[in-house]
Every structure is written in structure tokens, then in C-alpha cells.
Amino acid sequence: MNDKPRIWITRRLSDATLERAKRDYDAIINFEDGLSSDEDVVAMSAEVDAIIPCHSERFSADVARRLDPRLKIIANHSVGVDHCDLPALKSRGIVVTNTPDVLSDATAEIAMLLMLGAARHAVKGDHLVRSGNWDFWSPSFMVGKQVTGARLGIIGMGRVGQSFARKARGFDMEIHYYNRTRLTPDQEHGATYHSSVESLLAVADFLSLHCPATPQTTGLMNAERLSMLPAGAVLVNTARGALVDEDALIASVESGHVAAAGLDCFVTEPGGNPAFSKHKNIFMLPHIGSATVRTRDAMGFRALDNLDAFFNGKTPKDIL
Structure with missing residues (x-):
């Protein structure tokens, strides 16, 4: 039986990030990089304890209302969180983090x-x-x-x-x-x-x-x-x-x-x-401001650091 927290990584992140995620978590990874619809997000929330999304996944008030209680934390792979309705997610008891500083x-x-x-x-x-x-x-x-x-x-x-x-x-x-x-x-x-x-x-x-x-x-x-x-x-x-x-x-x-x-x-x-x-x-340019190897690794690791803290009973550094 796998007792590691189960997480969903909605996009193909850096190789170093995915290697660490697979080592420390029961990770579901979207290697195909396809867009995730609102219905995908809602459906996956019943399967995982955490999501590492990018800016392309939307957590509107409607999506937040329909998320499964199993989902406890959204560790964004981004600094901006305008894709997240923070009050709606907070009302559901879902922790939200981002990745400042590194990009x-x-x-x-x-x-x-x-x-x-x-x-x-x-x-x-x-x-x-x-x-x-x-x-x-x-x-x-x-x-x-x-x-x-x-x-x-x-x-x-x-x-x-x-x-x-x-x-x-x-x-x-x-x-x-x-x-x-x-x-x-x-x-x-x-x-x-x-x-x-x-x-x-x-x-x-x-x-x-x-x-x-x-x-x-x-x-x-x-x-x-x-x-x-x-x-x-x-x-x-x-x-x-x-x-x-x-x-x-x-x-x-x-x-x-x-x-x-x-x-x-x-x-x-x-x-x-x-x-x-x-x-x-x-x-x-096609929204590639943070697209360097060093920065992508740092963003992925920052998101995982926030998950590590949360699942170890600590307050994530980048909690919003």
C-alpha cells in the first residue's frame, strides 16, 4: 500500500522537478501537456491530496465550490495567482501557495x-x-x-x-x-x-x-x-x-x-x-518569461517545498 500523499502535476514540469516528485509522492503527471478543463480539475480533485497546477488551470468560484474534500492544497507553479479565486478556495479550507522570488x-x-x-x-x-x-x-x-x-x-x-x-x-x-x-x-x-x-x-x-x-x-x-x-x-x-x-x-x-x-x-x-x-x-513571445532551465527547476522545487512543509504539518513558506 502506498502511504505517500497523492499529487497531480497538470503539466510537464522540469525533469529535476518530476524526478523529485516521483521520489517523494505518488505522482500523477500529465506528460502530454494537454489543457486541463474545469471538469478535469474537478474530477481529479477526488483522486488526489494536492495539485501542482500552472496558470492555465482555472480555480474559479464555481470550480472551488465543486472540488472534492479530499483536495487539501494547491501548490501553484507560478507567481501570479489570478487564475485562483482565493476567497472561494479558502472557504473550502484549501491551502494555496505560489513560487515567488525565483523567477x-x-x-x-x-x-x-x-x-x-x-x-x-x-x-x-x-x-x-x-x-x-x-x-x-x-x-x-x-x-x-x-x-x-x-x-x-x-x-x-x-x-x-x-x-x-x-x-x-x-x-x-x-x-x-x-x-x-x-x-x-x-x-x-x-x-x-x-x-x-x-x-x-x-x-x-x-x-x-x-x-x-x-x-x-x-x-x-x-x-x-x-x-x-x-x-x-x-x-x-x-x-x-x-x-x-x-x-x-x-x-x-x-x-x-x-x-x-x-x-x-x-x-x-x-x-x-x-x-x-x-x-x-x-x-x-509566447509567455516564456521564466523559461530557463535554472528558473524552471527553482519554480518546481519551490512548489514541492511548499507541499513538503504542508504534509509535514508545517506552514508552507509561500502560503497566500
């Missing part, structure tokens, strides 16, 4: 890639060379927006935002930020704090989003706020697709007010927004 640098690296790629016509340039159509050059050819010395606005100065700011200082960027609470001077490192998003937008030659998706931040970058950016600004989003009104962004790009955008997340995932692909000044 900040990897995500900040992708934000830097997107910012540089959007500013310097990476999509258009790659396509031109790759298609064999590069047959012209002049000083006016492929002129982009310079990052070095520009003003960078950051919305959300948590772990990822601070990591991105550290990297941007290597480009001598002037850092401005908005956060729900002001950082301490030793955390700011000379960055300028803005008490409102609107104040920040007015000075942001580049704007990078690093805040969670909440009812208050959904549609944060709408037509009105996009119009507050300086003409020719560049928008970067590696946080959550819900932060951006995608129709408004397309309109702003088409008008030329927003010169370019770098996006790693979208309202609809997987898939993205097909309308964006008409614009070569929108540089896109």
Missing part, C-alpha cells in the same frame, strides 16, 4: 529583450534578412529608438520590477516607477517615485508592466492611459495580458502614438492576438 531575473531578462527588440525593429529586421529581401541600405534605413539614457517607467516595483530596473541601469536609463507603496531609499537606488500611474505615464519613453492582474488592474493600459504616454513611446508587458486593452494598443500603434510594443503575454493564452501579427513593430 524575477529570468522574467526581467525577457522584458529587456522585448524592450530592445521592439525599439530596434527586431521583427522587421529578422524577417527582411530571413526572407532574402535585404537588398538595400542607407543611413535612414531601419532607424529605431535608442534605449541608452532614455526614461523608463515601471508599473509594479516588486521583485521582477526591481530586477528589471537593475538591468536597465546598465543602459544608463533614468528610472521612474509607480507602486502601491513607495520603496525604501536603499531599494529605490535613485529611482523617481510617482504617486499615480498618470504622473508616471507622462515621462515614460519606455513603459514596462510588472504588476499583478487584479480587478483593479485589468485593462490598466486603456486608450486614455496610452494617450498619456509621450509620442513614440514603447510599451513592454511581461506580467499579464489582462493589463492591456489590446484593441486600444493596436489603435495607438496604428496611429503612431505608441511606436512599438514588446509582449510576452496576452488576453487569450495560448494563441495570443492574431491582429497583432499585422504589425512588425509589435515584438511577441
Whole structure:
């Protein structure tokens, strides 16, 4: 008889994570990486003591209401938990954890890639060379927006935002930020704090989003706020697709007010927004901000650390 807690891992996690999970738990692993529907989640809750889901599994109030009493903990393989209705899960006595700290640098690296790629016509340039159509050059050819010395606005100065700011200082960027609470001077490192998003937008030659998706931040970058950016600004989003009104962004790009955008997340995932692909000044990646071997191992291990603590009668480090 297997007396190990039974867990369901909804996606194929890193090899090191799966090896540890199989060693320490009776693990059911979705090696096929297929999407799990609400009905799958509800059905599996009767078979396991814990779930390690990704952002793609939804725990709405309706799903939470139907979960089997056997399920005791949801150890998310993510930092963001906007896919979880936390009050509804708490009312069912289900513990929820996440994986903070470990993916900040990897995500900040992708934000830097997107910012540089959007500013310097990476999509258009790659396509031109790759298609064999590069047959012209002049000083006016492929002129982009310079990052070095520009003003960078950051919305959300948590772990990822601070990591991105550290990297941007290597480009001598002037850092401005908005956060729900002001950082301490030793955390700011000379960055300028803005008490409102609107104040920040007015000075942001580049704007990078690093805040969670909440009812208050959904549609944060709408037509009105996009119009507050300086003409020719560049928008970067590696946080959550819900932060951006995608129709408004397309309109702003088409008008030329927003010169370019770098996006790693979208309202609809997987898939993205097909309308964006008409614009070569929108540089896109398929939500891979934390996709490095080191970070994926660290995220998986953090989720397992939370499970280990819970099943050993301790409070998980990352309980929400």
C-alpha cells in the first residue's frame, strides 16, 4: 500500500522537478501537456491530496465550490495567482501557495529583450534578412529608438520590477516607477517615485508592466492611459495580458502614438492576438518569461517545498 500523499502535476514540469516528485509522492503527471478543463480539475480533485497546477488551470468560484474534500492544497507553479479565486478556495479550507522570488531575473531578462527588440525593429529586421529581401541600405534605413539614457517607467516595483530596473541601469536609463507603496531609499537606488500611474505615464519613453492582474488592474493600459504616454513611446508587458486593452494598443500603434510594443503575454493564452501579427513593430513571445532551465527547476522545487512543509504539518513558506 502506498502511504505517500497523492499529487497531480497538470503539466510537464522540469525533469529535476518530476524526478523529485516521483521520489517523494505518488505522482500523477500529465506528460502530454494537454489543457486541463474545469471538469478535469474537478474530477481529479477526488483522486488526489494536492495539485501542482500552472496558470492555465482555472480555480474559479464555481470550480472551488465543486472540488472534492479530499483536495487539501494547491501548490501553484507560478507567481501570479489570478487564475485562483482565493476567497472561494479558502472557504473550502484549501491551502494555496505560489513560487515567488525565483523567477524575477529570468522574467526581467525577457522584458529587456522585448524592450530592445521592439525599439530596434527586431521583427522587421529578422524577417527582411530571413526572407532574402535585404537588398538595400542607407543611413535612414531601419532607424529605431535608442534605449541608452532614455526614461523608463515601471508599473509594479516588486521583485521582477526591481530586477528589471537593475538591468536597465546598465543602459544608463533614468528610472521612474509607480507602486502601491513607495520603496525604501536603499531599494529605490535613485529611482523617481510617482504617486499615480498618470504622473508616471507622462515621462515614460519606455513603459514596462510588472504588476499583478487584479480587478483593479485589468485593462490598466486603456486608450486614455496610452494617450498619456509621450509620442513614440514603447510599451513592454511581461506580467499579464489582462493589463492591456489590446484593441486600444493596436489603435495607438496604428496611429503612431505608441511606436512599438514588446509582449510576452496576452488576453487569450495560448494563441495570443492574431491582429497583432499585422504589425512588425509589435515584438511577441509566447509567455516564456521564466523559461530557463535554472528558473524552471527553482519554480518546481519551490512548489514541492511548499507541499513538503504542508504534509509535514508545517506552514508552507509561500502560503497566500
